[in-house]
Amino acid sequence: AQSVTQLDSQVPVFEEAPVELRCNYSSSVSVYLFWYVQYPNQGLQLLLKYLSGSTLVESINGFEAEFNKSQTSFHLRKPSVHISDTAEYFCAVIHIQGAQKLVFGQGTRLTINP
Amino acid sequence: KAGVTQTPRYLIKTRGQQVTLSCSPISGHRSVSWYQQTPGQGLQFLFEYFSETQRNKGNFPGRFSGRQFSNSRSEMNVSTLELGDSALYLCASSDVGGHTEAFFGQGTRLTVV
Numbered sequence: 001a002q003s004v005t006q007l008d009s010q011v012p013v014f015e016e017a018p019v020e021l022r023c024n025y026s027s028s029v030s031v032y033l034f035w036y037v038q039y040p041n042q043g044l045q046l047l048l049k050y051l052s053g054s055t056l057v058e059s060i061n062g063f064e065a066e067f068n069k070s071q072t073s074f075h076l077r078k079p080s081v082h083i084s085d086t087a088e089y090f091c092a093v094i095h096i097q098g099a100q101k102l103v104f105g106q107g108t109r110l111t112i113n114p
Numbered sequence: 115k116a117g118v119t120q121t122p123r124y125l126i127k128t129r130g131q132q133v134t135l136s137c138s139p140i141s142g143h144r145s146v147s148w149y150q151q152t153p154g155q156g157l158q159f160l161f162e163y164f165s166e167t168q169r170n171k172g173n174f175p176g177r178f179s180g181r182q183f184s185n186s187r188s189e190m191n192v193s194t195l196e197l198g199d200s201a202l203y204l205c206a207s208s209d210v211g212g213h214t215e216a217f218f219g220q221g222t223r224l225t226v227v
Contacts, residue, residue: 032214043118043204043218051214090157099170100145100208102216104157 002027002093006105013081014113021076021108023091031093033074034102035065038088047089050074061085086112116141118207118219126225132193135222139186139207145169146188147216148180151202160203163188195226 007022025031032051036044048059055067065076074091091105119138127133139146147170148160159172163182180190186207192199202223206216 034215036218041220041223043120043220044206045218046215049215092157100147100162100164100216101159101170101172102147102149102157102206103159106156 002029002031002095002103004091004093004103004105006089006091006108008108009106010109010111012111012113015083016080018079019077019081019085019110021089021091021110023074023076023105025072025074025091025093027072027093027095029098030096032096033065033067034092034094035063035074035076036090036092036104038090038107040087044090047076081110081112083112083114085110118205118217120203120205120219120222122222123220124223124225126227127195128227129195129197131195132191133195133224134189134191135203135205135224137188137190137205137207137219139188139205140217143207143209143217144186145208146182146186147206147208148188148190149204149206150174151204151221152200157204160190192224197226200224200226 003026005024013019034049035047037047048057050067058064063078088107092102121136145164147162151157162170166182177193182188202221204221205219
């Protein structure tokens with residue numbers, strides 16, 4: 001079975017400051033990793049994913065995440081946040097060859113203050 | 115391509131009633147999964163359908179059921195509603211491979227009173 005732990009339930013930061021949202025996972029099998037973002041009253045949107053290859057993955061809006069196999073982590077970072085980044089962020093894993101079932105962390109609410 | 119469409123967006127039901135939610139996946143996607151999102155439990159997997167067959171099921175009581183039609187559209191049904199069933203129900207569709215990316219709809223907000 002897989003599990004995902006997002007270490008911070010809420011992260012407040014000032015606009016233009018850097019941010020890191022932490023995610024650790026536990027799995028006895030190989031997994032793919034994802035970050036999803038949820039804006040108020042919306043569904044989930046894929047932010048970025050790690051399937052294989054380079055351990056550093058980037059999104060089109062400036063976020064990046066690094067897969068660290070030894071530490072079983074997939075932390076999300078952005079060097080300079082904007083008000084529009086205010087949202088809830090979910091880390092998720094899926095067993096590579098198992099059930100089509102995402103296992104999510106509890107989410108991190110990112111609040112950007114002007 | 116149109117995205118994943120869920121209807122209705124909002125629903126209010128009374129305890130003991132039943133409800134049916136609908137999900138139309140992205141054209142060409144054959145896998146449809148359902149998730150329940152609540153403040154207390156977070157996002158939890160309900161079930162997944164592929165080519166009209168339930169492939170996987172989460173740890174929910176039998177009151178929660180679903181089906182998939184030949185055009186890949188899916189419905190989920192909750193019978194004998196309880197207050198604790200109040201949640202955002204999210205549907206996600208994936209292509210045949212399924213593991214590389216799931217596309218989510220905007221969800222149906224169910225309130226049980």
